Amino acid sequence: MPYGFNNRILHVDLTGKNISVEEPGENFYRTYGGGPGIALYYMLKDMPPGVDPLGPENLLVFAPGLLTGTVAPCVPRYTVCARSPLTGAFGKSEAGGWWGPELKAAGYDAIVIKGQAEAPVYLWIDDGKVEIRDAGKIWGLETGTAAAAIKEELGDERVRIAQIGPAGENLVRYAAILNELGHFNGRNGLGAVMGSKKLKAIAVRATGRVEVCDPQRLKELSRWVSAEAKVHPLSKALHDMGTPGGVEGNNAAGALPTRNWTNGTFEGYEEISGTRLNQEILVKRGGCFSCPVRCKRVVRVSGEYDVDPRYGGPEYEALASLGSSCGISDLRLVAKANEVCNRYGLDVISAGLTIAFAMECFENGLLTLEDTGGLELRFGNKGIFLELLRLIAYREGFGEWLADGSVALAKRIGKGSERFLMHVKGQELPMHDPRVKTGFGMQYALAPQGADHQYAQHDPFFVPGNPLGQKAGRPLGILEGVPATDLSWRKVRTILYTSFLNFSYDSLGACVFGFIARSVTPYNILLEIIEAVTGWETSLWELMKTGERLNTMARLFNCREGFGRDDDRIPERLFTPLKSGPNKGSLAIPPDDFRKALDLYYAMAGWDEAGRPRQGKLLELGLDWLAGV
Incomplete structure (x- = not known):
């Protein structure tokens, strides 16, 4: 039997009201993981190029990570993907919370949605049973009111709900999807894709659980992470201050x-x-x-x-x-x-x-x-x-x-x-200034979903003298710290490797706030968790190759949609000095250095001068079926 995953992909055609289940087999999960890996596979295989992001042909994929739904610590996340109505490129947004684990426990590793309903609907997944239900009475409601109405209709307060609000219904191109009212697939306007399909919500209730290979070992590892999280300086700071702590640090x-x-x-x-x-x-x-x-x-x-x-x-x-x-x-x-x-x-x-x-x-x-x-x-x-x-x-x-x-x-x-x-590929920049941390400039330019601050790891973790960054970098071959404003080959390599790492985290459902370099759990413990869940003998090599595979697939999707080198750029304002604060008049990103760094990333990633993955790289990653795309 499979461990950690269900070997069940739910397909929903809202136009024809057809529901089917696919069982892709263990090799599929070992190749693509979960989350964005599952989404990219179906988007590249089943969706023709050039579809209208708000049209019925656009696929909308909800996919928890490979580890999501187990008691493994810090892996609650699921990914939603589609062609973005905000950027026209690969759309990808993660959320934590409780909805992703509930879907896995209900027996499904992903939902692939196509078509467009004639009138508003919502999906009801009750363990393995799936139903398309009328949402006429809740269409137009704000999220809190809609969630309460769905729970009342289903007669169960423990139902987990991913939904859109009026912004998604009205096709605002940066509409979000949220679950439990406080966890968000915020970026890329995927709520508008959901609204275009007249899909108000997906309600899930599970009474089962996700089976794991070695539950006792998984409990031991979970206890270790829980104990360490209370004393580790990064995870403790996140608990005490949360991300709002960044206001004071960034201002300083x-x-x-x-x-x-x-x-x-x-x-x-x-x-x-x-x-x-x-x-x-x-x-x-x-x-x-x-x-x-x-x-x-x-x-x-x-x-x-x-x-x-x-x-x-x-x-x-x-x-x-x-x-x-x-x-x-x-x-x-x-x-x-x-x-x-x-x-x-x-x-x-x-x-x-x-x-x-x-x-x-x-x-x-x-x-x-x-x-x-x-x-x-x-x-x-x-x-x-x-x-x-x-x-x-x-x-x-x-x-x-x-x-x-x-x-x-x-x-x-x-x-x-x-x-x-202040945008990249049409998506507005997150709140991190590349003039002070140049790796963010590369993240913004290269992220397939447009400006994104979690495409790779953040510069400060890998500066010289940071022992936590050294612990994260050395197993990847990053043996020396790199200054935050550096744009040398060392910075490019750090962004390359950690962009693979972050894609692999997404495929597992791992939150970066639970894992090195951002937090407590080191690679060796993560690998033990994967083995305890799946029973697979795995390695950091396999994990990184999964991340590289997904990074390459996302790049190829964008190439197919007409994106290329000219779209890997950052706002002109970032090439000018800051006007206030401790860096006033300094730290503008040198344009020539930035262009050279992008060229080097392409070369290191196995892409040609236009930013398209080379055939040899596709074959090396086992993506022969995409070699002609």
Whole structure:
């Protein structure tokens, strides 16, 4: 019998209302893992090039990781993939929480969805039974109300629900998918793909469990990780402060994106910091299935901005994108804006950066009050912020201009506004400045899904003298630390290797907050966990080759869709010095050095000068079936 996976892929055709199950066999899982590996296989095999991202031919794949659903620590994650309506490229977004483990326990390793329903529906998966149900009564509802209605209809409060809100229904191109109201597949607009299929939600209930090969050994390993997580400096910091702790650290480094990246420090940073959040609005530390780190923030606010703790709390990305990027220093307003995004189903990063871009355009006279419907789009204007988010979600008034993202907005405005854009491949940048940590520039340029801060590991873990980075790097052959602002071959190699590593983590369902270099669990313990779950004799070599295989497949998908070297670029603003903070007037990325670094990454990855994987590399990775793509 299979261990760790079910050998069952659920296929759902919403047009024909057909449901089928495929059993691909053990070699399939050992080749592609779970998560994005499963999605890429079906997207490259069964989806023709050039499909409309919001059309019925686009595949929407939900796929937990290979280890997800077991009691292994820190592996709760699942991936959603499709062709992105925001970028037109490979769309990929991960989430933690409880939904992915529930799907695995219900007997399925992935759901591959095609077609388009005639009227709103939701999927109901009750252990192995699958039903397409009418969602007419819940279409249009905010996420909290919709989740309650589904649970009432099914008569079970323990149902796990992945769903979209009004933003996804209205095809906002950066609409999110969320589960349990506080865990998000936020990026790439995959909520809009779900909305285009008129699929409101996927509700899952499982009474079984995922079988593992050696349950006793897995329990022992889990206990070790749980004990270490309490004392390990990185996992302990994540538990104590969560990602909001990044506000203070990035501001001190001059790397906190402020007013649409025009500055690297924010005078109001203390007001939106992790310390202030812990002191004033935190009510508990939440977490995901079988995770001892518990990095999630759950907040409550009363008064002018009532914030419901059911929706969790803001992460660092929300505090910076909805806060400093827009010049907002009111913690309670930012927490409310985060909750509003969760109610509507909006990606906080793209929402915040699209608004910040519009604010810079307004302040430079490129947008007028007539354009905005009378809204003063000035940095720091608190009075318009929540209304802007509502307008976006419902595509009303000026929200219609904002709902397709900053690149589409720049095309609509014209007048040279594109010089203020902060995006890669059409996706707005996460809240990390490559001028201070140059590896982020390479991550943003090379990530197949557009600007992404988890495509590879972060520069500070591998700087000289960092013992935790040395522990992570040496088994990969990275024997010397690399300065954060370096762009030499050593930095390129570090990004290459750790981009493979992070793809392999995604295939396992592993959260980077639970594993080296970002946290507690080293490679040898991870390999033992894989063996205890699957029974496979495996190695770091096999793990890295899986990651390289998926990285290559994602690149090939983008090549097939017309993306190439010219799309591997970063905003011009990053080639200019910072205007404030400790790095004022310095640390601009040298354009020639950046282009040379990309050339070197291509060569190291086995891609040609245009960025296309060479046939020899495809064959070496066992991807002979893609050699002619």
